[in-house]
Amino acid sequence: ESEFFEGRELEILALGRSIGTGEKEITAEVIEVKNFDELKERQKEVKGKIVFFSRPHDMGTVNTFQGYGDAVNQRSQGAIEAAKFGAVGVLIRSVTTKHDNVPHTGSMNNYVDSLPEIPAASLGFLDADFLSDALKKDSILKLKMKLNCKTLPDILSYNVIADYKGTEKSDEIIVVAGHFDSWDAGCGAHDDGGGCIQAFEVLDLFKRLSIKPKRTIRCIFYINEENGVKGGIEYGNYADTTREKHIAAIESDRGVFTPVGFAVTSDSLTLIKLQNWLPILEYAGIEWIKAGGSGVDISQIKNTQALIGFVPDDQRYFDLHHSANDVFEEVHPREMELGAAAIAVMAFLLSEEL
Numbered sequence: 001e002s003e004f005f006e007g008r009e010l011e012i013l014a015l016g017r018s019i020g021t022g023e024k025e026i027t028a029e030v031i032e033v034k035n036f037d038e039l040k041e042r043q044k045e046v047k048g049k050i051v052f053f054s055r056p057h058d059m060g061t062v063n064t065f066q067g068y069g070d071a072v073n074q075r076s077q078g079a080i081e082a083a084k085f086g087a088v089g090v091l092i093r094s095v096t097t098k099h100d101n102v103p104h105t106g107s108m109n110n111y112v113d114s115l116p117e118i119p120a121a122s123l124g125f126l127d128a129d130f131l132s133d134a135l136k137k138d139s140i141l142k143l144k145m146k147l148n149c150k151t152l153p154d155i156l157s158y159n160v161i162a163d164y165k166g167t168e169k170s171d172e173i174i175v176v177a178g179h180f181d182s183w184d185a186g187c188g189a190h191d192d193g194g195g196c197i198q199a200f201e202v203l204d205l206f207k208r209l210s211i212k213p214k215r216t217i218r219c220i221f222y223i224n225e226e227n228g229v230k231g232g233i234e235y236g237n238y239a240d241t242t243r244e245k246h247i248a249a250i251e252s253d254r255g256v257f258t259p260v261g262f263a264v265t266s267d268s269l270t271l272i273k274l275q276n277w278l279p280i281l282e283y284a285g286i287e288w289i290k291a292g293g294s295g296v297d298i299s300q301i302k303n304t305q306a307l308i309g310f311v312p313d314d315q316r317y318f319d320l321h322h323s324a325n326d327v328f329e330e331v332h333p334r335e336m337e338l339g340a341a342a343i344a345v346m347a348f349l350l351s352e353e354l
């Protein structure tokens with residue numbers, strides 16, 4: 001409702017775990033803030049309004065995962081922070097590096113028992129710009145917000161696991177992994193269907209080339225990475241109790257773009273050992289191996305010697321991530337295959353040399 005913008009529709013997408021608005025719509029004024037500090041400063045203005053968190057992914061940050069991390073708390077925690085001051089709904093600017101109008105979703109933290117549950121959605125980047133400009137012209141405009149999303153009860157589901165048996169130490173495991181759940185706006189081609197294909201491709205490459213590793217190479221398609229990591233946690237519990245020994249794990253969950261490096265969580269001697277393999281991995285386009293976080297799913301496995309995240313060029317990942325842009329057409333087969341080759345070489349070295 002606005003003197004100037006009556007009838008203008010905005011492109012939105014519900015955030016994961018948001019409640020819906022039921023049959024009715026929410027109609028409310030909007031307060032735009034950049035972050036939680038500003039929300040707190042202006043808390044007296046929040047009651048009964050929709051809070052619009054408009055902070056963009058900082059395009060000045062070279063590492064896009066860093067930029068994403070700096071902006072994403074408005075998605076994960078915005079509805080909870082806004083509810084503290086009596087907001088009736090939340091909109092966020094999509095956390096994206098692409099300035100189109102496709103909204104990007106992702107999980108919210110669980111609602112807090114002591115606070116009202118309010119619905120939350122992301123806006124397409126261009127519509128976030130529009131709303132920001134519109135509020136400057138008409139600060140008392142009202143938005144109607146309707147979300148038909150709901151969270152259904154959990155049902156039984158599974159990780160999918162395939163082993164390529166080791167010839168000498170078959171109870172010693174090298175995991176190669178992706179996750180095969182995804183947000184539903186696209187088809188999860190980069191996040192993380194492609195990562196699953198790369199993990200599976202490792203087994204297929206070994207088979208086609210008749211490579212017989214000493215240790216067992218285990219491909220895991222994890223379930224529920226996006227909405228609670230239940231598959232990862234369950235496999236971590238299994239790894240704790242099995243007599244199998246988990247030597248190392250590699251996860252591909254940063255898009256299937258051109259390979260760049262491997263981020264390793266290990267002790268320093270193991271890291272140096274892996275770094276000595278770089279001349280071999282350079283054949284598959286790997287430029288560096290350094291200390292860093294591995295991946296959400298494999299990091300649930302304790303007591304490995306090395307947890308390794310496959311790192312491709314990340315400049316386009318957040319154009320697609322968690323949105324309708326994440327489709328097969330965006331996957332470049334050659335880039336994906338190069339990544340599979342890099343992971344296969346790393347898996348072989350881990351099996352034979354670690």
Ligand SMILES: [Zn+2]
Nearest residue numbers: 191192225253
């Ligand atoms: Zn993912």
